[in-house]
Amino acid sequence: MGRLQLSFLCGRWHNMDSRFRAAHPLYKWFFGFCLLLLIFVFSNRFPNELPNAQNANTVSLLSRIVNVTLTPQKYFVKTAQCHIPFVNPFNDEVMKIYKPQTFVVCSNESDLVTSAYDSQRQRYVLHINQQVAQELLNFTDAEYNCFYEEISYGQHVDTYDKLKADKYFTDGYVVPKHVEGMLLECQTAEEPHKVLQRDALIFIQYQPDEPTPKKRASVPRKPSVIMYGIDSLSRINLRRTMPKVYKFLKGTGWYEMQGYNKVADNSFPNLFAILSGYSPDTAKSQVCDTDQSGCFEEMSMIWHYFKNASYLTAYAEDESGSNTFNYLKPGFTEKPTDYYFRPFLRALEEETEVKRLPGQFMRYCMGRRLANRYIYDYCRQFMQRYVKERPIWGMFWTNHYSHDDPFMPSAMQNKVLTDLTNYRMDGAFDHTIMIFFADHGTRFGKLRDLNSGFLESRLPMMFIYLPPWFREEYPSYARALEINQNRLSSNFDLHNTLKHVIEIGGGIPGMPELPKSYDCPTCQSLFYPVPEDRTCAQAAIDEHWCTCEPYRTISHLGWTDRIAESVIPRMNEYFVEKNLTHLCSNLSLSYVHNTNIKTGLDISWHDELPELKEAVYRTKFKVQQNSADFEATVVFNNVTETAEVNVETISRTNSYKEDSTCIEDKIAKLYCICFSDLKP
Known part of the structure; x- marks a missing residue:
């Protein structure tokens, strides 16, 4: 059935007298069935199931149809003390920037050498694909050799040992049990040697379980965990x-x-x-x-x-x-x-x-x-x-x-x-x-x-x-x-x-x-x-990371800047405490992206917010130094204009890898704009 035919059929049913539809017990079932068929037809039209430049609008349309007609999920969690809202992964906002990526292959060649595990011998066996070899030799009668260098653990646990001498092998070679990794190469026999293919193989070499005396038959079965x-x-x-x-x-x-x-x-x-x-x-x-x-x-x-x-x-x-x-x-x-x-x-x-x-x-x-x-x-x-x-x-x-x-x-x-x-x-x-x-x-x-x-x-x-x-x-x-x-x-x-x-x-x-x-x-x-x-x-999730309670955007022009302005001095004090002032520039506010106030679960979106002397805010702002962006959760007192904030929970929301090359402190790198990395 074509898409136009299906749409026509469903449309004819939908356009029947509204009193008949309201009274007919099959109407809701049939309409849902039509939607599923439409989605199925569109998904076959776009079999990759992945939005791209051509089908993004279709995916967005289908997601809207499903969300409107079938009851949408509104929350990931909705309990007495925690409301985590569900996010439509294909909403209009994200579809403006979503660009599915194309898979890039590392090699177009077939494997010249493969390994297979021989379960009877409990050993790995190398196989040379002669057809691939002929292709790489341009179907000539040239001879070739294959060899590997063993990769083994070094003296330091995080390094590898100097590669061992070349070990030549032929088709059907049984890998020694002590070899857990190898770099292999096949090349023409005649000089100058032409490399046909290089590759690397890593092995989990089987080691039998050590027998234990008197294993108890009553011990429960142990599940593996991956x-x-x-x-x-x-x-x-x-x-x-x-x-x-x-x-x-x-x-x-x-x-x-x-x-x-x-x-x-x-x-x-x-x-x-x-x-x-x-x-x-x-x-x-x-x-x-x-x-x-x-x-x-x-x-x-x-x-x-x-x-x-x-x-x-x-x-x-x-x-x-x-x-x-x-x-x-x-x-x-x-x-x-x-x-x-x-x-x-x-x-x-x-x-x-x-x-x-x-x-x-x-x-x-x-x-x-x-x-x-x-x-x-x-x-x-x-x-x-x-x-x-x-x-x-x-x-x-x-x-x-x-x-x-x-x-x-x-x-x-x-x-x-x-x-x-x-x-x-x-x-x-x-x-x-x-x-x-x-x-x-x-x-x-x-x-x-x-x-x-x-x-x-x-x-x-x-x-x-x-x-x-x-x-x-x-x-x-x-x-x-x-x-x-x-x-x-x-x-x-x-x-x-x-x-x-x-x-x-x-x-x-x-x-x-x-x-x-x-x-x-x-x-x-x-x-x-x-x-x-x-x-x-109770789950040891700090306020700054907590997604349980809603925040509402506030837009009092100028007033919200005071919250961000109260955070930046705390960040500069942090550089003093860490003895980094000779490496990291003081920060100064460029502008505020947005500011949100924590409302609590008992206040609906339409309720008027009470006037509070002190409240929890989430402010996102940009500093002048290298246009760095930050997001902070702050307890701000509107009377004294003082802020309580844990600097080490402030999020850096744009890349910082080129801003903090002068220090190695994993946390301070988020906030430090090195003098040596300052951009004009």
């Missing part, structure tokens, strides 16, 4: 840029934590809260300074708990300069997990041909492959080797495509969807609790400047998958996750949930109960229902 992370991706932007992935994540067994609210500004404190249960400041006062070498070994990180509970562990990221524990941090002094990717990453970055996309800082290709392909292939191998025979924990994190461009995930959605479907095809989901998550949303750029920018930055995506056996054996935990989908939660809850998984699996010998997150005594495992009347304070 954390698949994408930097800077909000739940709103996931829906917008990866609709196919979002559809997959709405399948059976998946639970979306729509009230998941970040607890800090950038990656490190948000991930650190999940992995340690601490904020960096509390860790410094209670355990050790995360800026000091050796601290991450002194901290009881989540992988230590899993390791002590007999889990095999792995950790991998894809951009060494931005790695969570290495960006302006000391990194590790000891190998943190059983399988640790960073030494191989450093070799890939330094020994392969690196490509960056125009205007992008992070590496896009390393050799013939996407940077993130190494990470998620490593994840797949880890699960393939072990998940069916023993419990594993692993975190696999990508920075390179999502950090600098909020719309670049649109180019990657097919790759991410392929990862998830491959894991399912391998049977990994039968054994694994998967956490598909982000650290935060978009922190700067055009998306951040929208009316919904405040929510975009504070609401990272968070999906939790429970395997069928787990849902059957622990129905109350599955029910709790279902309830908690629309209740407020935070990073510290996820930390407690990970420890709860360990306790379900029998816990750690000699430790009957694991300590909960230190920084949030009122946080809990998400396998229990979160209190309906929970507040941000």
